[in-house]
Amino acid sequence: MNAVDRVTVRDRLLEVGRDQSLRRELGWETALDFIGDLGSHPLHFLFGVIFDYQIPYEKAWRAPFVLEGRLVERGIKFSAESIAKMSEEELAEILKRKPALHRFPGKVSKALIEAAKRVNTKYNSDPLSIWSDKPTAKQLEERFDDFWGIGQKNASMAVRLLVEWFNVEVSGDWSGIDVSGDRNVLRVFKRLGLIDKEEVGKAIQVARELNPSYPGALDFPAWAIGIKWCKSKNPECPSCPLGDICPKLL
Ligand code: SF4
Numbered sequence: 001m002n003a004v005d006r007v008t009v010r011d012r013l014l015e016v017g018r019d020q021s022l023r024r025e026l027g028w029e030t031a032l033d034f035i036g037d038l039g040s041h042p043l044h045f046l047f048g049v050i051f052d053y054q055i056p057y058e059k060a061w062r063a064p065f066v067l068e069g070r071l072v073e074r075g076i077k078f079s080a081e082s083i084a085k086m087s088e089e090e091l092a093e094i095l096k097r098k099p100a101l102h103r104f105p106g107k108v109s110k111a112l113i114e115a116a117k118r119v120n121t122k123y124n125s126d127p128l129s130i131w132s133d134k135p136t137a138k139q140l141e142e143r144f145d146d147f148w149g150i151g152q153k154n155a156s157m158a159v160r161l162l163v164e165w166f167n168v169e170v171s172g173d174w175s176g177i178d179v180s181g182d183r184n185v186l187r188v189f190k191r192l193g194l195i196d197k198e199e200v201g202k203a204i205q206v207a208r209e210l211n212p213s214y215p216g217a218l219d220f221p222a223w224a225i226g227i228k229w230c231k232s233k234n235p236e237c238p239s240c241p242l243g244d245i246c247p248k249l250l
Pocket of ligand 1: 188225235
């Protein structure tokens, strides 16, 4: 694909990314509506980033609030201090209660407790402090990446959500906000001819080249196309918004 084609693909992806109705249709706004006022729910946000792992995102972002209710029933406050004192077994039992809050209760309970401990030791028990001191975008991604159980994919997602949806300020520009290694993003980038292998590093690099002021802006449209049209089997090219320009490298 030559440079002009790549720019055309980039521009079409950015156009898809601006489609608010697509965001609503895919439930993205619904998921984030759960958080609402970020200042009142910073721990819910951090836990949502952890829950958002191999389960539907609406379920993932609802989970911290359901967990809060289950903890309160047991007389446990939904706070980093209280949760850090719980055992993984105790928290896993609460996650498993029907309807289960996650398909991997053991791993997620460990991640939640480790996150609570890190908030206590590193951020003075205040999860808002993870982002409130205006770090650079890159520093903010690294802060999320440093939590046990949060990898690059969810760390970069957390930064995009904070700056795009919750207007959290970062120092400098958004050039340090990358795309994620989500499998939908990788598959769509590959079929569009932007990368030759579904590798996270290649996706990050090409997004930086194509949209240097904000590489992460290419994440949502590629993810949405992967969810709605460019499925791993039987992609629906005729109705895909990139159908007329995509080389369809299946
Ligand atoms: S045109 Fe087809 S192959 Fe290309 S991104 Fe759309 S669904 Fe995928």
